[in-house]
Amino acid sequence: MKTFTIGAAAALALGATCAQAQDVTLRLAHWLPPQHAVPQTGMQEWMDSITEASGGTITFEVFPAQQLGAAPDHYDMTRDGIADIGYVNPGYTAGRFPIYELTGVPFLATDGPNAAKAIHEWYAGDFAAKEMGDVHFCLVNPHEPGRFHGKSEIKVPADVKGLNVRPAHSTMARFVASLGGASVQVPAPEAREALARGTADAVTFPYEAMKIFNVAEETKFHNDMPLYLSSQVLLFNNDSYGGLSAEQKAVIDEHCTPEWSKKFSEGWADYDKGVREEILNDPEHTVYMPSDEEVALWREAAMPTLEAWKEDVSAAGGDPEAILEGLRAALDANGVLYK
Structure with missing residues (x-):
C-alpha cells in the first residue's frame, strides 16, 4: 500500500483541480537570442515547472530576439497585452523606475543568483506596487556582476x-x-x-x-x-494573470517567489563563470x-x-x-x- 506525504497529496489534488481548468497558452516575449543562457536554462526550467504543476493547463509560446518589439519596449508591451509575460530590463528606460535603478549602482552585490533572491525580497512588496503596479511582478533575474x-x-x-x-x-x-x-x-x-x-x-x-x-x-x-548588476524582471500582464483560474494563479504564485528568482538565475551565472x-x-x-x-x-x-x-x-x-x-x-x- 502506497502512502503520501501531506505535501504530495496536496500537489496531486492541485494537479487534478488544474486539469479541470481551461487550458491557456501564455505568450512570453524577451529580447535575448534563443541560444542565450537565460532562455536555455532558468526560463525553460521555470516554464516546464509551471506546465507540470498546472497539470498541463498552462503552456507557453515564446517570442525571443525582439520579435514582438524592441528591448526597451518590453515593459509597455506587457502592460498593454502585446505579450502576456515580458522579460524586462528596467534600466533601458532611464528615470522610469527610480527605486529599482538602485540595483544597478556599482559595488552593491557580489553574485547574481543570491542577489536575485535579495532584490526580490526587498522590492516585491511596496516598491513593486508603487513603480510597477500596472503589471503583475513575478521574478528578478540579474546576471553575474558585470x-x-x-x-x-x-x-x-x-x-x-x-x-x-x-x-x-x-x-x-x-x-x-x-x-x-x-x-x-x-x-x-x-x-x-x-x-x-x-x-x-x-x-x-x-x-x-x-x-x-x-x-x-x-x-x-x-x-x-x-x-x-543588471537586474532584469519577469512581469505578467495584469489581465492575463487575472484571467487565470484560482488554481492556475496559485501555480503562478508558487513560481513568483524569491526562491524562484534565485533558481531562475543560476544557469546564467554558471554559464558566465565558464566563459x-x-x-x-x-x-x-x-x-x-x-x-x-x-x-x-x-x-x-x-x-x-x-x-x-x-x-x-x-x-x-x-x-x-x-x-x-x-x-x-x-x-x-x-x-x-x-x-
Missing part, C-alpha cells in the same frame, strides 16, 4: 575618460558620464555592431555576453573587477585585476552615481537612505553584500 571590456586597457577610472562606452543600463550610463566617458545607448544584442563600426570603444557587460553576443571578437581587454574561465585562458585576451588601491579608486569614483540616485528618489518622494539600507540589509542577509 565588468568593463574594451578595445584598449581600462585599469583605473581615469582610463574611461574620452571613451565611447555602451553601458548596461541608465545607471551605468550615469557612471560612465561621471568618469568623462560618453554613452552609446544600444540594447545588448546591438553592442557588437556598435563596437565593430567604431561607435563604441568599450562595453559594460558580464563575461557571458562576450560569447553569446560575440563581443569578444571586438574587445580583447577586460577589467576583472566585479562592478555592477570567464575561457577568456582567462585565451592568450588573445588580456585580463586585468585591479589592486586594492585601484579598487578603492573605483569605489570612490562610484559615489557620485549613488548620490545622483538618492537625488532622483528624493525628487520622486522616496526616502533614499531607508531604501538603500533596505536593499543592503537584504543583500547582507543573503551573503552577497559588497563590503
Whole structure:
C-alpha cells in the first residue's frame, strides 16, 4: 500500500483541480537570442515547472530576439497585452523606475543568483506596487556582476575618460558620464555592431555576453573587477494573470517567489563563470585585476552615481537612505553584500 506525504497529496489534488481548468497558452516575449543562457536554462526550467504543476493547463509560446518589439519596449508591451509575460530590463528606460535603478549602482552585490533572491525580497512588496503596479511582478533575474571590456586597457577610472562606452543600463550610463566617458545607448544584442563600426570603444557587460553576443571578437581587454548588476524582471500582464483560474494563479504564485528568482538565475551565472574561465585562458585576451588601491579608486569614483540616485528618489518622494539600507540589509542577509 502506497502512502503520501501531506505535501504530495496536496500537489496531486492541485494537479487534478488544474486539469479541470481551461487550458491557456501564455505568450512570453524577451529580447535575448534563443541560444542565450537565460532562455536555455532558468526560463525553460521555470516554464516546464509551471506546465507540470498546472497539470498541463498552462503552456507557453515564446517570442525571443525582439520579435514582438524592441528591448526597451518590453515593459509597455506587457502592460498593454502585446505579450502576456515580458522579460524586462528596467534600466533601458532611464528615470522610469527610480527605486529599482538602485540595483544597478556599482559595488552593491557580489553574485547574481543570491542577489536575485535579495532584490526580490526587498522590492516585491511596496516598491513593486508603487513603480510597477500596472503589471503583475513575478521574478528578478540579474546576471553575474558585470565588468568593463574594451578595445584598449581600462585599469583605473581615469582610463574611461574620452571613451565611447555602451553601458548596461541608465545607471551605468550615469557612471560612465561621471568618469568623462560618453554613452552609446544600444540594447545588448546591438553592442557588437556598435563596437565593430567604431561607435563604441568599450562595453559594460558580464563575461557571458562576450560569447553569446560575440563581443569578444571586438574587445580583447577586460577589467576583472566585479562592478555592477543588471537586474532584469519577469512581469505578467495584469489581465492575463487575472484571467487565470484560482488554481492556475496559485501555480503562478508558487513560481513568483524569491526562491524562484534565485533558481531562475543560476544557469546564467554558471554559464558566465565558464566563459570567464575561457577568456582567462585565451592568450588573445588580456585580463586585468585591479589592486586594492585601484579598487578603492573605483569605489570612490562610484559615489557620485549613488548620490545622483538618492537625488532622483528624493525628487520622486522616496526616502533614499531607508531604501538603500533596505536593499543592503537584504543583500547582507543573503551573503552577497559588497563590503
